[in-house]
Amino acid sequence: MSQTSLSERFLKLVQIMDELREQCPWDKKQTIHSLRQMTIEETYELADAVSDENWAGIREELGDLMLHILFYARIGKEQQQLTLEEVLQQIAEKLINRHPHIYGDVKVNDAEDVKRNWEKLKIKEGKKSVLSGVPQSLPALMKALRIQEKAKQVGFEWDAKEQVFEKVEEELSELQEAVQNNDPLAMEEELGDVLFSLVNYARFLQVDPDQALERTNKKFIQRFTDMEAAAMAQGRDLQNMTLDEMDALWVQMKKPIK
Numbered sequence: 001m002s003q004t005s006l007s008e009r010f011l012k013l014v015q016i017m018d019e020l021r022e023q024c025p026w027d028k029k030q031t032i033h034s035l036r037q038m039t040i041e042e043t044y045e046l047a048d049a050v051s052d053e054n055w056a057g058i059r060e061e062l063g064d065l066m067l068h069i070l071f072y073a074r075i076g077k078e079q080q081q082l083t084l085e086e087v088l089q090q091i092a093e094k095l096i097n098r099h100p101h102i103y104g105d106v107k108v109n110d111a112e113d114v115k116r117n118w119e120k121l122k123i124k125e126g127k128k129s130v131l132s133g134v135p136q137s138l139p140a141l142m143k144a145l146r147i148q149e150k151a152k153q154v155g156f157e158w159d160a161k162e163q164v165f166e167k168v169e170e171e172l173s174e175l176q177e178a179v180q181n182n183d184p185l186a187m188e189e190e191l192g193d194v195l196f197s198l199v200n201y202a203r204f205l206q207v208d209p210d211q212a213l214e215r216t217n218k219k220f221i222q223r224f225t226d227m228e229a230a231a232m233a234q235g236r237d238l239q240n241m242t243l244d245e246m247d248a249l250w251v252q253m254k255k256p257i258k
Contacts, residue, residue, distance in 0.1 A: 006211065010040055011241065013066065014070055014084065015071040017071060017074055018074065020072075021074050021075075022141075028072075030071065030075070031075065032072060032076075035068060035071060035072065035075075037096065038068070039065070042064045042065050042068060043065065045057075045061050045064070046058065046061035046064075046065060047063065049061050049101065051211065051214060054187065061145045069087075073087055073104050073188075078121045086158065095145075097121065098117075098118055098121055098122075099114075100116065100117070100121075100246065101113075101117070112216070115153055118153075118163035119150060119153040119154065120153075123196045130150045130151065130153060130154055131147060131150055131151070133150070134146045134147055134150065139210075140195075141195070141199065141209060141210050141213065142210055144195070144196050144199040144209075145199050145202075145203065145208075145209060145210070148199065148203060151202070151256075156202070158200070160204075161201065162198070164201045164204050165201055167197045167200070167201075168197045168198055168201055170197075171190065171193040171194045171196075171197045172194055174190045174193065175190035175191055175193070175194050176248055178189075191237045222227060223250065223253040223254060226253045227250055227252075227253050228252065230245075230249050230252065233247060
C-alpha cells in the first residue's frame with residue numbers, strides 16, 4: 001500500500017466519523033463519558049486477540065480502537081478543547097523528544113537505558129513523580145507491575161530474584177500470622193503484600209503476571225467444562241457429586257492437557 005493510499009484511507013475514516021456524528025442519532029448522542037466503558041471493552045477485546053495471536057481479530061480491534069480515537073477527537077473539536085491535528089502533532093513531538101538517542105546525540109546501550117532516559121525526561125517535563133504516569137483505573141495486577149517497572153527506573157530495585165523470593169516467603173508468613181489472628185483487615189493487607197511481591201518476582205523471571213494468570217484462567221475453564229461434559233456423559237450432575245468424585249474427574253481432565 002502506498003503512502004498516498006494510506007493517507008487517503010485515514011482521511012476517509014475521519015470523513016465517515018464526521019458523517020456519523022452529524023447524521024446518526026446514536027453517534028450524535030455519545031459523550032466522552034458514554035464512550036469510556038466501550039473504549040475499555042474494545043481494548044480488552046484487542047488484548048484477547050493479542051493473547052490468542054489472532055491476527056484477523058487484531059486487525060479488526062485496531063480498527064475499532066482507531067474509530068474511538070477519532071470519536072474523542074471529534075467531540076473535543078466540537079467542545080473547542082482539542083483537534084485531531086493537535087493530537088497528532090503532540091504525540092509526534094513527544095516521541096521525538098523522548099527518543100534523543102534517535103533524534104539527538106544521546107547514546108544508549110540497550111532497552112533498559114531507553115526506559116531510564118524516558119522516565120528522566122518525564123521528570124524534566126514537569127512530572128512530580130515517576131509514578132504519576134500510572135493510570136488510576138488500571139486493574140490492580142497490571143497497576144502493580146507498572147508501579148514496579150517505573151520505580152526500577154530510578155534504582156529502587158532488588159539485586160537478584162533470590163532476594164525477591166525471600167520477600168514473597170516473608171509476606172506469606174505475615175499472611176499466615178494474620179489468618180491465625182483472625183484479623184480481616186490484616187488478612188486483606190497481607191494478601192495484597194503477597195500478590196505485590198509475586199508480581200515483583202514475576203518481573204525477575206521475565207514473566208508477564210497478567211498473562212500467566214490469564215493462561216491459568218483459560219486452563220481452569222477448559223478443564224472444568226471438560227469435567228462437566230464428562231459428568232454429563234455419565235448421566236451425572238456435578239451438583240449431586242461428592243468432592244472426591246469431582247476430584248477424580250478433574251485428575252482425568254488434566255491428563256490430555258499435559
